[in-house]
Every structure is written in structure tokens, then in C-alpha cells.
Amino acid sequence: MEFTTQNINIKLEKFLDFLYPNILTTDGRIKTLTSLYLSNLLDSEMQQLQNYEYFLKTYGDIKPNPEQTQ
Numbered sequence: 001m002e003f004t005t006q007n008i009n010i011k012l013e014k015f016l017d018f019l020y021p022n023i024l025t026t027d028g029r030i031k032t033l034t035s036l037y038l039s040n041l042l043d044s045e046m047q048q049l050q051n052y053e054y055f056l057k058t059y060g061d062i063k064p065n066p067e068q069t070q
Helices: 002-022 026-057
Strands: none
Touching: 002 026
16 A cells, blocks of 8 residues: 555646646647546556555454554
8 A cells, every 4th residue: 555655646746746847738749648647646546545555444443562562
């Protein structure tokens, strides 16, 4: 899960680096690339949600160690 989180952060940075200088463009190629970047980022977010769901279904019944909660 940590890898996926780091991957999402990298993809978000790359998306924003691309988006900021091109935000006002009317070029269709730039709009297509923006859509692809965003789709890729959202796919990673969905994968992370699936990872969380799997983790909670598999390990959700584990009780926290009382020594660690203090």
C-alpha cells in the first residue's frame, strides 16, 4: 500500500507539472494528454481503494496492541 501511495503522489506531481503551464490551452492534443494523465491518476486511486478494502477484509479484525495505543 505504501508503494501505491508513493506512486499516486508522483503521478499527481507529474499531472500538476503538466497541467499548470497548459491550463488555458485550446489545443486538442493537450486536452487529450490531460485526460490521459487524469485517467491514469484515477486508476491508481481506485487500485489503492481496492487495496484498502482487501486489507480491511483480511486483517480488519486484528485488535490493536494496548502498549502501542498509549
